[in-house]
Amino acid sequence: MQDRIKIDKLLASEKPIDCVVAKGWVRTRRDSKDFSFMELNDGSCLKNIQIVADSKLENYSEISSLTTGSAISVTGKLVPSPGKGQKWEIHADVVEIVGIAPEDYPLQKKRHSDEFLRTIAHLRARTNKYGAAFRIRSEMAWAVHNFYREKGFRYLHTPIITGSDCEGAGEMFKVTTLDPANFNKNEKMDCSSDFFGQEANLTVSGQLSAEMFALALGDVYTFGPTFRAENSNTSRHVAEFWMLEPEMAFCDLEGNMDHGEELLKYLVRHAMDVCTEDLDLFANFVDKGLKPLLNSLAEDKYERINYNDAVDLLQKSGKKFEYKVEKGIDLQSEHERFLAEEYFKKPLFLINYPKTIKPFYMRVNDDGETVAAMDLLVPRIGEIIGGSQREERLNVLEERMGQMNLAGEPYWWYMDSRKFGSVPHSGFGMGFERLLMLITGITNIRDVIPFPRTPGSIEF
Amino acid sequence: MQDRIKIDKLLASEKPIDCVVAKGWVRTRRDSKDFSFMELNDGSCLKNIQIVADSKLENYSEISSLTTGSAISVTGKLVPSPGKGQKWEIHADVVEIVGIAPEDYPLQKKRHSDEFLRTIAHLRARTNKYGAAFRIRSEMAWAVHNFYREKGFRYLHTPIITGSDCEGAGEMFKVTTLDPANFNKNEKMDCSSDFFGQEANLTVSGQLSAEMFALALGDVYTFGPTFRAENSNTSRHVAEFWMLEPEMAFCDLEGNMDHGEELLKYLVRHAMDVCTEDLDLFANFVDKGLKPLLNSLAEDKYERINYNDAVDLLQKSGKKFEYKVEKGIDLQSEHERFLAEEYFKKPLFLINYPKTIKPFYMRVNDDGETVAAMDLLVPRIGEIIGGSQREERLNVLEERMGQMNLAGEPYWWYMDSRKFGSVPHSGFGMGFERLLMLITGITNIRDVIPFPRTPGSIEF
Numbered sequence: 080m081q082d083r084i085k086i087d088k089l090l091a092s093e094k095p096i097d098c099v100v101a102k103g104w105v106r107t108r109r110d111s112k113d114f115s116f117m118e119l120n121d122g123s124c125l126k127n128i129q130i131v132a133d134s135k136l137e138n139y140s141e142i143s144s145l146t147t148g149s150a151i152s153v154t155g156k157l158v159p160s161p162g163k164g165q166k167w168e169i170h171a172d173v174v175e176i177v178g179i180a181p182e183d184y185p186l187q188k189k190r191h192s193d194e195f196l197r198t199i200a201h202l203r204a205r206t207n208k209y210g211a212a213f214r215i216r217s218e219m220a221w222a223v224h225n226f227y228r229e230k231g232f233r234y235l236h237t238p239i240i241t242g243s244d245c246e247g248a249g250e251m252f253k254v255t256t257l258d259p260a261n262f263n264k265n266e267k268m269d270c271s272s273d274f275f276g277q278e279a280n281l282t283v284s285g286q287l288s289a290e291m292f293a294l295a296l297g298d299v300y301t302f303g304p305t306f307r308a309e310n311s312n313t314s315r316h317v318a319e320f321w322m323l324e325p326e327m328a329f330c331d332l333e334g335n336m337d338h339g340e341e342l343l344k345y346l347v348r349h350a351m352d353v354c355t356e357d358l359d360l361f362a363n364f365v366d367k368g369l370k371p372l373l374n375s376l377a378e379d380k381y382e383r384i385n386y387n388d389a390v391d392l393l394q395k396s397g398k399k400f401e402y403k404v405e406k407g408i409d410l411q412s413e414h415e416r417f418l419a420e421e422y423f424k425k426p427l428f429l430i431n432y433p434k435t436i437k438p439f440y441m442r443v444n445d446d447g448e449t450v451a452a453m454d455l456l457v458p459r460i461g462e463i464i465g466g467s468q469r470e471e472r473l474n475v476l477e478e479r480m481g482q483m484n485l486a487g488e489p490y491w492w493y494m495d496s497r498k499f500g501s502v503p504h505s506g507f508g509m510g511f512e513r514l515l516m517l518i519t520g521i522t523n524i525r526d527v528i529p530f531p532r533t534p535g536s537i538e539f
Numbered sequence: 540m541q542d543r544i545k546i547d548k549l550l551a552s553e554k555p556i557d558c559v560v561a562k563g564w565v566r567t568r569r570d571s572k573d574f575s576f577m578e579l580n581d582g583s584c585l586k587n588i589q590i591v592a593d594s595k596l597e598n599y600s601e602i603s604s605l606t607t608g609s610a611i612s613v614t615g616k617l618v619p620s621p622g623k624g625q626k627w628e629i630h631a632d633v634v635e636i637v638g639i640a641p642e643d644y645p646l647q648k649k650r651h652s653d654e655f656l657r658t659i660a661h662l663r664a665r666t667n668k669y670g671a672a673f674r675i676r677s678e679m680a681w682a683v684h685n686f687y688r689e690k691g692f693r694y695l696h697t698p699i700i701t702g703s704d705c706e707g708a709g710e711m712f713k714v715t716t717l718d719p720a721n722f723n724k725n726e727k728m729d730c731s732s733d734f735f736g737q738e739a740n741l742t743v744s745g746q747l748s749a750e751m752f753a754l755a756l757g758d759v760y761t762f763g764p765t766f767r768a769e770n771s772n773t774s775r776h777v778a779e780f781w782m783l784e785p786e787m788a789f790c791d792l793e794g795n796m797d798h799g800e801e802l803l804k805y806l807v808r809h810a811m812d813v814c815t816e817d818l819d820l821f822a823n824f825v826d827k828g829l830k831p832l833l834n835s836l837a838e839d840k841y842e843r844i845n846y847n848d849a850v851d852l853l854q855k856s857g858k859k860f861e862y863k864v865e866k867g868i869d870l871q872s873e874h875e876r877f878l879a880e881e882y883f884k885k886p887l888f889l890i891n892y893p894k895t896i897k898p899f900y901m902r903v904n905d906d907g908e909t910v911a912a913m914d915l916l917v918p919r920i921g922e923i924i925g926g927s928q929r930e931e932r933l934n935v936l937e938e939r940m941g942q943m944n945l946a947g948e949p950y951w952w953y954m955d956s957r958k959f960g961s962v963p964h965s966g967f968g969m970g971f972e973r974l975l976m977l978i979t980g981i982t983n984i985r986d987v988i989p990f991p992r993t994p995g996s997i998e999f
Contacts, residue, residue: 122757200952204752216694238989238990239779254714295662329637495659499645529696530698534735537701539748
């Protein structure tokens with residue numbers, strides 16, 4: 080029996096083939112007097128291949144009533160297509176009907192809103208737009224791994240369930256096997272009888288663990304799911320998302336920025352080079368400005384400016400912001416986007432933030448007031464990378480943790496890394512979904528994740 | 540300023556280099572009359588590079604008192620080494636001391652037990668054995684991605700937090716933001732006020748979601764963290780582990796087995812070809828039988844036999860088992876290992892299990908009694924792959940779910956995939972840690988995961 084060939088391979092064929100097998104789902108069908116023409120898609124690429132079924136075929140009456148979404152297996156000849164925009168079509172010798180899609184199939188040929196498609200997230204990858212989005216997601220994940228392997232980084236799986244809170248920020252999901260029904264009201268739940276014998280949460284960052292491995296293996300990165308129990312219903316927030324976190328020994332803030340710029344440029348170029356067809360869909364139908372933006376991300380030198388200078392710029396800009404800009408505040412998305420989109424019109428690193436608005440692990444600068452933090456801001460998205468050089472000096476770290484009321488004991492292992500052969504090191508986090516929004520022009524984070532998790536929403 | 544070169548690159552140099560910079564941690568140091576010799580490791584590979592520091596160096600008194608684990612930056616000449624087993628060494632012009640490791644550094648030069656090293660999991664990657672293990676882990680993760688990309692599979696991120704229970708097995712972690720102190724004793728916790736508005740758990744498998752995407756994009760795979768709230772303290776169980784799950788449209792049980800065999804052979808060969816140096820450590824010091832086993836895994840044709848025949852074999856074997864073998868039981872690890880290690884002495888697929896011991900989604904065979912399940916059993920480990928052809932026939936699936944008392948409503952989206960263009964499809968899960976145990980000969984699963992999570996243990 081002939082092996083099935085996927086449609087992306089068929090369409091790329093160099094020559095006609097006498098006998099091929101294609102399997103997939105019928106996107107549309109139209110009939111002429113003697114033929115039924117079907118557009119067949121198998122998910123391997125955006126394009127369909129045209130199947131031409133002769134009315135002399137034994138089961139033609141079934142073929143000519145095939146509905147959108149039905150699955151078929153076709154055996155036939157791959158021949159040049161007279162049709163516009165398609166090099167090949169298949170003249171069917173056999174059309175086997177594998178699975179019918181009845182008339183109530185939700186993905187009939189018409190435009191569907193993103194909102195509607197979110198309610199059928201189990202089916203939306205069958206549409207052109209979401210098929211393309213999730214093929215790009217897959218390819219970009221591969222590009223991340225390939226970039227790091229070529230640079231000699233090791234991929235590290237940091238724990239999802241954690242007893243520590245990297246950001247000290249609090250908004251974490253609890254993980255438990257206890258049944259609260261066994262506790263008295265107002266009695267503090269006793270974690271000592273829980274699965275891990277103490278409070279356990281879903282991780283907000285793998286950084287602290289990654290630092291331990293950077294100080295052993297040199298350069299490492301994590302790439303995995305991360306969680307925020309933030310009750311935000313915006314187009315930028317989900318409770319579960321994927322984050323990339325490189326961590327590099329013997330690397331300072333400058334090296335950290337160089338690395339972030341190299342990474343983003345590589346990823347954008349890779350998308351343009353490899354995901355060409357799928358990306359064209361977004362450039363043509365989702366965001367007309369996409370290609371110029373991607374070119375700028377891949378080619379321009381990224382700006383690097385101090386937080387204090389950025390605040391000055393914002394204050395002098397004359398722009399009306401919802402949130403007032405003052406030294407010492409954490410910048411809002413509107414400020415970040417103004418800088419990247421309107422002022423510099425390209426990506427920029429904001430560095431040396433006031434230590435009061437940054438976590439304990441960031442390295443204190445010589446001025447004693449700022450830390451060696453860096454955020455990479457890009458048009459459309461705002462912050463896409465947040466990182467820092469880490470505080471490698473044990474005494475400075477202890478002092479700062481003391482000021483921030485962080486009890487030392489849970490961090491004994493973290494402090495160990497500063498006691499034994501401590502070295503300057505740096506790293507950052509890049510939200511993978513933000514990267515995908517940047518690359519595709521998709522504006523709602525729910526639409527770049529297969530099955531998004533948001534407040535009140537855990538379907539599928 | 541000269542860029543640092545990592546030690547793996549230095550050791551692979553084709554020629555001497557006048558000026559190089561190496562950075563890393565001192566593994567050992569010994570002194571002769573006029574020189575201090577240091578073994579420097581930076582985690583890029585198993586091997587150290589020897590640093591020769593002349594007593595004429597300005598800070599020689601500090602250099603010659605450097606302790607194990609201290610971090611240094613060396614500038615000097617890469618020259619041929621007269622020493623045995625090392626092609627190159629560095630004659631230092633400058634040795635900058637970056638971070639001292641005091642005498643209480645736990646990793647002094649001597650043999651440490653695996654049990655002890657588990658208590659310092661934040662440091663153990665600095666040892667030869669664990670450095671090697673985690674470099675192999677990283678490389679094997681890459682091999683997984685590369686294998687699937689070359690075959691045209693798409694990588695899919697399925698949700699970690701889920702409202703459904705794939706296996707119907709129950710042993711799941713709850714995810715919540717509620718404070719149980721706000722509930723009355725014996726009052727059922729009202730999930731409607733919880734973050735997701737219903738009960739939420741950590742996933743035990745991404746399969747059901749992956750099926751949705753296989754029926755859209757064709758061939759997909761998931762590779763991510765998976766959870767079991769099983770109170771088992773064995774060398775084979777952890778609460779959090781990584782699982783690989785391919786799912787293939789238009790694929791039957793035969794194709795599923797072909798794919799599993801191809802995958803495992805590819806991964807084993809990749810380890811032997813690419814992780815040579817690190818693997819030699821395990822072959823020499825951990826498991827003398829490792830190389831023959833890996834060769835068998837890569838070269839032998841895997842056996843394929845029916846569950847019923849396997850039960851016959853076990854019953855007739857004369858072997859004393861702790862658990863008695865009878866038709867209809869789920870095989871124990873001792874049975875699986877007997878078949879792979881002693882009887883066939885190579886990997887085997889066990890197929891067509893009784894439907895009574897398998898989940899609802901497995902395709903019912905024509906006999907009405909068995910399902911198109913497959914487990915791949917290997918020496919040392921037992922089951923490394925578990926999978927099946929999925930039930931694609933809506934009426935059969937509904938009947939079986941009815942028999943198993945699985946309420947239809949939460950599965951509406953899963954049933955949709957059988958209503959609209961359903962096709963035969965198959966997939967399986969492979970425990971990534973089991974793969975690593977198989978490849979390295981490490982016998983405790985805690986030692987192939989950076990920071991293992993087990994009952995009562997969530998440190999780091």
